[in-house]
Amino acid sequence: MSDAPRTMFEKIWDRHRVLEREDGQTLLYVDRHLMHDGGAVAFDVLRKRGLKPRAPDRIFTVPDHYVPTDSRRLEDMRDPRHRELVEKLAQNTAEHGIRNFGLGDPNQGIVHVIGPETGLSQPGMVMVCGDSHTSTHGALGALAFGIGSTEVAHVLATQTLWQRKPKTMRITVEGQLGPGVSAKDVILAIIAEIGAAGATGHVIEYAGSAITGLSMEGRLTLCNMSIEAGGRAGMVAPDETTFAYLAGRTYAPEDWEAAVERWRALPSDPGAPFDAEVTLDGGAIEPMVTWGNSPEDALPIGGVVPGPEAGADAERREMMARMLDYMGLTPGTRLDGLPVDRVFIGSCTNSRIEDLRAAAAVARGRKVAEGVEAWVVPGSEPVKRQAEAEGLHEVFRAAGFAWREPGCSMCLGVNGDTAAPGTRVASTSNRNFMGRQGPGARTHLVSPAMAAAAAVSGHFTDVRRLMAETI
Ligand SMILES: CC(C)[C@H](C(=O)O)[C@@H](O)C(=O)O
Numbered sequence: 001m002s003d004a005p006r007t008m009f010e011k012i013w014d015r016h017r018v019l020e021r022e023d024g025q026t027l028l029y030v031d032r033h034l035m036h037d038g039g040a041v042a043f044d045v046l047r048k049r050g051l052k053p054r055a056p057d058r059i060f061t062v063p064d065h066y067v068p069t070d071s072r073r074l075e076d077m078r079d080p081r082h083r084e085l086v087e088k089l090a091q092n093t094a095e096h097g098i099r100n101f102g103l104g105d106p107n108q109g110i111v112h113v114i115g116p117e118t119g120l121s122q123p124g125m126v127m128v129c130g131d132s133h134t135s136t137h138g139a140l141g142a143l144a145f146g147i148g149s150t151e152v153a154h155v156l157a158t159q160t161l162w163q164r165k166p167k168t169m170r171i172t173v174e175g176q177l178g179p180g181v182s183a184k185d186v187i188l189a190i191i192a193e194i195g196a197a198g199a200t201g202h203v204i205e206y207a208g209s210a211i212t213g214l215s216m217e218g219r220l221t222l223c224n225m226s227i228e229a230g231g232r233a234g235m236v237a238p239d240e241t242t243f244a245y246l247a248g249r250t251y252a253p254e255d256w257e258a259a260v261e262r263w264r265a266l267p268s269d270p271g272a273p274f275d276a277e278v279t280l281d282g283g284a285i286e287p288m289v290t291w292g293n294s295p296e297d298a299l300p301i302g303g304v305v306p307g308p309e310a311g312a313d314a315e316r317r318e319m320m321a322r323m324l325d326y327m328g329l330t331p332g333t334r335l336d337g338l339p340v341d342r343v344f345i346g347s348c349t350n351s352r353i354e355d356l357r358a359a360a361a362v363a364r365g366r367k368v369a370e371g372v373e374a375w376v377v378p379g380s381e382p383v384k385r386q387a388e389a390e391g392l393h394e395v396f397r398a399a400g401f402a403w404r405e406p407g408c409s410m411c412l413g414v415n416g417d418t419a420a421p422g423t424r425v426a427s428t429s430n431r432n433f434m435g436r437q438g439p440g441a442r443t444h445l446v447s448p449a450m451a452a453a454a455a456v457s458g459h460f461t462d463v464r465r466l467m468a469e470t471i
Pocket residue numbers: 038065130131132133146412
C-alpha cells in the first residue's frame with residue numbers, strides 16, 4: 001500500500017477488505033452485526049438452507065420496532081404477528097447463543113441507541129444492521145451502514161458482505177452554534193442545503209469546529225440522518241469526546257489503552273482527497289422546522305411555507321403542490337405560530353439523555369397546551385433510568401407529557417403508536433414522509449427543544465424566545 005494520505009473511510013475499508021471481485025465489488029469483514037425485530041425472519045432463511053450464524057459473538061439483537069410503549073409485557077402486544085416477531089427473535093438468538101436485549105432486559109432500547117450506549121459501537125469497526133439508520137453508529141468513527149434483508153442473511157451466514165466502494169464527501173461546519181441550536185438543526189440545515197439526494201453514493205465525513213464541538217449524543221443525531229441526505233454512511237473522527245464517552249461501557253475493549261492508541265490513527269490524514277466537499281457556517285444555523293414530506297423541506301423557524309412556484313422545475317412544482325395539500329398548508333403561512341395537535345419526543349435521532357434534558361429544560365414549570373397530546377419515549381431502558389434518576393419524568397408529567405417505555409414508537413408507528421389522519425405532529429424523528437406516522441398524519445421534524453416548545457405553546461415557536469423567558 002502506498003503512503004498517499006487516506007481518509008478515515010479508506011483506512012477502515014482497507015483494513016476490512018477480504019478480497020475483490022472482477023466486477024469491482026469488495027468482500028468486507030463485518031465486526032458487528034446488529035439486528036432488530038423487523039429482521040427476525042433472516043434466521044428462517046438460514047435454517048432453510050441448513051446454515052448457522054458464522055460468528056454468534058459478533059451479532060447483537062434487540063426488539064424495538066414492534067414493542068409496545070405502554071407496557072413491557074409480551075402479552076400486551078395487541079397484534080399476534082408482532083408478538084411472534086419478538087418471540088422469534090428471542091428463540092432464534094437463544095438457540096444460537098446470540099445476545100438479545102429482549103423486552104424487559106435492562107438494556108433494551110432502539111438498536112441505534114443501545115449500540116453506542118453499551119459500547120458495542122466503536123471507532124474503526126465495520127458495522128451493519130438491516131436498517132437504514134445504521135449510519136448513526138458512525139458518530140463514533142465506525143463505518144456503519146444499513147443493509148437489505150438478503151444481505152442480512154449473507155452476513156449472518158458468513159460475517160462478510162459484498163460492497164461496491166462508495167465515494168467520499170466531507171461536510172465541514174465551522175463556527176459556534178447559537179443558543180437553542182442543536183445537532184438536529186445542523187443536520188436539517190445540511191439536508192436543506194444539499195438535498196435529500198445530495199450525498200447519494202457517498203460516505204459522509206462531518207468535520208469542522210461546529211462538529212467537533214458537539215457532544216457524542218449530538219454527533220449520533222447528526223450521523224443518524226446521513227441517510228436522509230442520501231449518504232451511504234456518516235462518520236465523525238474519533239477524538240477525546242469519543243474516548244471519554246466509551247470509557248467504562250460494558251463492551252468497551254479490555255485492552256483500553258492500546259485500543260485508544262489504534263483509534264488515534266483513524267482520522268483522515270491531512271490532505272486526504274474527498275470526492276466532494278461541502279461547507280456550512282455553523283453560526284448562521286437557526287432552529288429548523290420541516291414543512292413538506294422530505295427532510296430537505298426544512299426552513300428556519302422564522303420562515304414561511306413556500307408556494308409551488310418556488311420549485312425549480314415542473315416536477316418539483318407538482319411535488320410541492322402535493323405536499324402542501326397533504327400537509328394542509330397554505331403558501332405564505334408563517335411556521336412560527338402554526339398550531340400542532342401532537343408532539344413526539346423520541347426515536348433513534350433524538351431520544352438520548354441529552355435530548356430529554358433539552359426538552360425538559362423547556363417543559364419545566366410550563367404546561368402542555370390545551371388540546372395537545374405530547375409524548376416522551378426514551379430511547380432505551382438506561383436512558384429511561386437515567387432520566388428518572390434526574391427527575392426528568394416528573395418534569396414531563398407535571399407539564400402534562402406522557403412518559404412512555406422505550407421503543408421506536410411513533411417514529412414509524414408499526415407498533416400501533418400512530419397519529420390520526422390530519423393530525424399535525426411536531427416530531428423529533430428523522431422522516432416526515434407521507435403516512436410515516438399513520439395514514440394522513442402530518443409530520444414536522446424538529447429538535448427536542450423545539451418539540452417541547454411546540455407542546456407548551458400549542459404551535460411551533462422559536463425556542464429561543466422561551467429560553468429567554470426561563471429564569
Ligand atoms: C424497519 C426498518 C427496516 C426501517 C429502516 O430501514 O429504516 C425503519 O427503521 C425506518 O426507520 O423506516
